[in-house]
Amino acid sequence: MNIPNDRRYASTHEWIKAEGDLMLVGISDPAQEQLGDLVFVGDVKVGGKLTAGAVAGVVESVKAASDIHAPVSGEILAFNDALNDTPDLINEDPYGTWIFKIKPDQMSDADKLLDASSYEAIAQD
Known part of the structure; x- marks a missing residue:
């Protein structure tokens, strides 16, 4: 399982990584593996203010759709x-x-948020 140490993780399978005074957000390797081949990523509202845990967008695959959550407010x-x-x-x-x-x-x-080893422990469940 590939889980880099240079970022933090939400229990909902998003990762977050600092880039200057901003944070990049994506989904983890275990999450994309579970979803399968992605066919849509979107519904992200640029300019929107969110609280931690709020739905920020959606990813859809041939198997399922899943919400993407904001790891931080x-x-x-x-x-x-x-x-x-x-x-x-x-x-x-x-x-x-x-x-x-x-x-x-x-x-x-x-x-x-979770560090890589803590996230790996829950990602294996």
């Missing part, structure tokens, strides 16, 4: 437009492909 500043035409980028590189960028209300909120 903040404002969504960007959606990865490349996913409009090639949602399977997430299948190919789940940790190199972000879904949205969020400006967190508090950068330290990410510290409350």
Whole structure:
């Protein structure tokens, strides 16, 4: 199972990684594996303010649809437009492909999320 140590994880299978004063958000390798081949990623509202745990968008595969949650509270500043035409980028590189960028209300909120080893323990269940 591929779970990098350079980011934090939500129990809902999103990862978050700092990039300056913003955070990149994507879904984990175990999550994309469970979903299968992605056919749609979207419904992300750029400019929207969300609280941690709120639905930020959706990913759909040939098997299922799943909500993407905001790992921290903040404002969504960007959606990865490349996913409009090639949602399977997430299948190919789940940790190199972000879904949205969020400006967190508090950068330290990410510290409350799971580290890689804690996430790995729940991802195996």
